[in-house]
Amino acid sequence: MKTSLFTIALLSLALSLPFPSFSQRCNKKDEKNLLRIKKSFGNPDALQTWTKDSDCCSWYSVQCDEYTDRISALTIYSGNISGRIPEAIGNLPYLETIILRKLTNLTGQIPATITKLTHLKTLTISWTNLSGPIPSFLGQIKSLTSLDLSFNSFTGTIPPELSMLPKLKTLHLDRNKLTGSVPESFGNFTGKVPAIYLSHNLLNGTVPESLAHANFTWLDLSRNRLEGNLSVFFGTNKTIKAANFSRNMFEFNFSNMDQFPASLSALDLNHNRIYGSLPGTLTGLKLQTWNVSYNKLCGEIPAGGNLQKYDNTAYFHNKCLCGSPLPAC
Template identity: 75%
Template sequence: MKTSLITFTATVTVILLCSTLPLSLSQRCNVKDQITLLRIKNSLGNPTVLASWTSNSDCCKWHYVECDLYNDRIKSLTIFSGNISAPIPDTLGNLPYLETLILRKLTNLTGQIPATITKLVHLKTLTLSWTNLSGPIPSFLSQLKTLTTLDLSYNNFNGSIPPELATLPNLESLHLDRNALTGPIPDSFGNFTGKVPAIYLSHNLLNGTVPKSLAQVNFTWLDLSRNKLQGDLSVFFGTNKTIETADFSRNLFEFNFTTLNEFPSSLSVLDLNHNSIYGSLPETLTGLQLQSLNVSYNRLCGEIPVGGRLQNYDNTAYFHNRCLCGFPLQACF
């Protein structure tokens, strides 16, 4: 009986001691990372969206934060849909193990991308989207050699596209759409040093002709829609290409579609609407398993080739051309 009482007393004592241990001895989060996050919160004006970020709690349990299971350092920071009115804090660069940084739908996030972001040498995903960030897209982003995703869409970035982005060796997707970018597509985009990423450049003010260097690489997903681009699109097509989705709509492209008669079997989406493309539809289009096709609002003539999936679309895929005819448009005479 006496032994049991001693054991019970010892157990209670251990529980009481553990409950009174300082947070710094029991939390997972690295102290340096916690201090950095609290400074970030302060720089952002202590928004309510970050209310869980308090000095007396484990930052690995904070909202929008994820710690690495092995070293307990901050590896992911994802803040979205918050009422934040501030620029991106320079102190973000003091999270050395960060792999994912997403700041999305923060409509009052302003200013430019800070150079300290280049200190994040392990960063794989950088998404700064649906904000009011402005200024030029900085060329120093090319220093983030581990990036696989760069998403700067839906912002107010202006100026030209940095050619240095083509030196990112692991890039898989590049989203620069929905900004106010000007100038041509960089010639360097025909010389990616690593993978050829899916590229989204739509809804900008890009101009000039498509660089011939782009014939040297194989794109799988390319969206150049809603710009002021000109020239010939044949560099993207051919039986040796691997492009799957190609959206070139609402530009100033002007070329003879008849001469573009070789397409890769991988092509499933082709959108050329609202350009000045002339000639006739190539017969080789009938050999494709197209999921989507739109050539409306051009200057095409001749009969729509019969076969494949070309008759599966309604007339909106073909209308408003100079003299295109045949089902689903009116019969040719």
């Protein structure tokens, strides 16, 4: 009986004490700014886990660095999130990754406070309704390795300051409403020339001759209104691997382009105004993607290499091109 009374007394004492709080990893300043971001987005259901009742390192779309316990990544995919990107996003100083994707109700422009993020490596704002010009201040984020602003409604010209990003490896500006030409500065990147994707815009004008100084690896200029001679991108001293120049207004004599780097494995030139004949040096390339249809080419298709690997759709609708896989000359 005494033992039972003692046990009951211990239980009563334990129940009278306050329960210990959950282990808090997340920095309080980071938590405060995340809650500001949630409020700016209209407290959406997609961010319902963002409450003070739990550690913000465990919140949906949030990641903390395992060593510093500071917010290192903010990745929000889809969800009924509306409004503008809040300025508070620039108050998360340890952010390395920002991904805001498939948020069709996200509008406005990129806030200038983002330049305070000196550790930011990946910036992806894609499939949103952001509009206006791409801000030149993005060139100040020297830590960026990947910049993806594709599938938005950005207008205006491409800021030349983007060439000042020394660590940039990938640049996606495709699927916007950008105008003007490719910047002269893209021939003089501060660091290694990144893979560049500018397709599905309203770019026009002649490709700058300065681009001959750059050594591109991946380049997509397709579905624009660009003109000029593409020989600036090729030569035995280049290392370009894949290039898509289709559906533009390029007009030049292909016969004069007889030097290609051995690295070239994908070349798409369809729907342009290219004339002349196909150079025989193309047979020395291991082309995995190849299309010259809808141009003004003439003469016999060189035999050899991978040129006969493709069916007639890679060659048809030219002025007088002939030979396998087209009818004999």
